[in-house]
Amino acid sequence: MLIGVLFALAAGLMWGLVFVAPVMLPGYAPALLTVGRYLAFGLIALPLALLLDRRALRELQAADWWEAARLSAIGNFAYYLCLSAAIQRAGAPLPTMIIGTLPVVIAVCANHRNRVRDGHLPWLKLLPSLGLIATGLALVNRDELALLRATAGDPRRYAEGAALAVAAVACWTWYPIKNADWLRAHCGADGAAKSPRAWATAQGLVTLPMAVIGAAGLGLLDLAAPGTLIPTGFTRPLGDTPGAYVGLMAAVGLFASWLGTLCWNEASQRLPTSLSGQLIVFETLAALAYAFAWNHRTPPLATVLGVGLLLAGVVWALRIKPVRTH
Numbered sequence: 001m002l003i004g005v006l007f008a009l010a011a012g013l014m015w016g017l018v019f020v021a022p023v024m025l026p027g028y029a030p031a032l033l034t035v036g037r038y039l040a041f042g043l044i045a046l047p048l049a050l051l052l053d054r055r056a057l058r059e060l061q062a063a064d065w066w067e068a069a070r071l072s073a074i075g076n077f078a079y080y081l082c083l084s085a086a087i088q089r090a091g092a093p094l095p096t097m098i099i100g101t102l103p104v105v106i107a108v109c110a111n112h113r114n115r116v117r118d119g120h121l122p123w124l125k126l127l128p129s130l131g132l133i134a135t136g137l138a139l140v141n142r143d144e145l146a147l148l149r150a151t152a153g154d155p156r157r158y159a160e161g162a163a164l165a166v167a168a169v170a171c172w173t174w175y176p177i178k179n180a181d182w183l184r185a186h187c188g189a190d191g192a193a194k195s196p197r198a199w200a201t202a203q204g205l206v207t208l209p210m211a212v213i214g215a216a217g218l219g220l221l222d223l224a225a226p227g228t229l230i231p232t233g234f235t236r237p238l239g240d241t242p243g244a245y246v247g248l249m250a251a252v253g254l255f256a257s258w259l260g261t262l263c264w265n266e267a268s269q270r271l272p273t274s275l276s277g278q279l280i281v282f283e284t285l286a287a288l289a290y291a292f293a294w295n296h297r298t299p300p301l302a303t304v305l306g307v308g309l310l311l312a313g314v315v316w317a318l319r320i321k322p323v324r325t326h
Contacts, residue, residue: 090161
């Protein structure tokens with residue numbers, strides 16, 4: 001369990017980079033960042049497949065490749081498209097608060113669905129952990145909540161943004177549960193042919209054609225309707241700082257996508273999904289830390305208290321022993 005928690009922590013530290021990338025590249029549209037990240041992920045996966053995982057990838061059947069494609073399409077592209085569209089419709093505060101419920105939603109769904117395979121975490125023992133995490137998320141997002149209450153916008157756009165954010169939560173609730181299903185069914189603890197690393201590489205390989213199609217579609221849309229997704233004053237094709245864009249996308253593709261997926265696969269193989277779902281709070285904490293560091297800001301007291309409650313909730317959950325059910 002300790003090794004699994006450490007892998008989840010490593011995944012969260014790397015996934016946090018995704019949330020600070022738009023801050024580091026403020027002139028780049030979300031669609032460009034999304035396509036750039038997954039194009040880099042796919043290109044990085046190609047040499048890794050040849051050098052490290054050629055034999056393991058040959059062992060994958062057509063059904064395995066189809067599952068990798070489903071996971072990438074829903075857990076990567078659909079999730080980020082829904083999230084980006086939600087932010088465009090409703091602004092950042094509302095989608096941020098809805099996405100922040102992921103650790104609780106995944107834990108609740110997995111604890112019921114996987115009770116036979118992983119064991120059942122008794123609800124009375126789990127509720128304090130979920131309560132601490134929910135309260136911590138509310139404190140961490142206190143400024144977002146205040147802005148949300150103060151902002152008066154078009155109710156229809158707010159409703160559309162909320163629906164898209166809920167769809168994003170659904171995508172990333174489905175992804176870790178189904179990904180854990182495949183890993184438990186196919187990956188042996190002894191590093192069998194179908195390894196967590198090969199599975200991360202496989203997801204990168206199937207992401208590449210999706211990213212190419214996405215980039216081509218984005219280019220065609222920009223030609224047909226300039227300014228729709230890419231700002232009119234944007235310097236085509238790579239912006240005013242192409243070196244920074246390419247370098248950051250390569251870093252995010254390697255660390256947040258491939259290594260992050262690898263670490264999450266290792267954690268998912270070792271931990272009950274109801275517990276690993278709660279450990280997504282590491283991503284929230286990492287994103288917060290990176291954002292405050294980049295902006296040279298000190299976190300307010302409410303944020304510090306929220307982080308303390310998040311960590312307390314995770315520690316509480318780690319102390320719960322699953323009860324086997326039949």
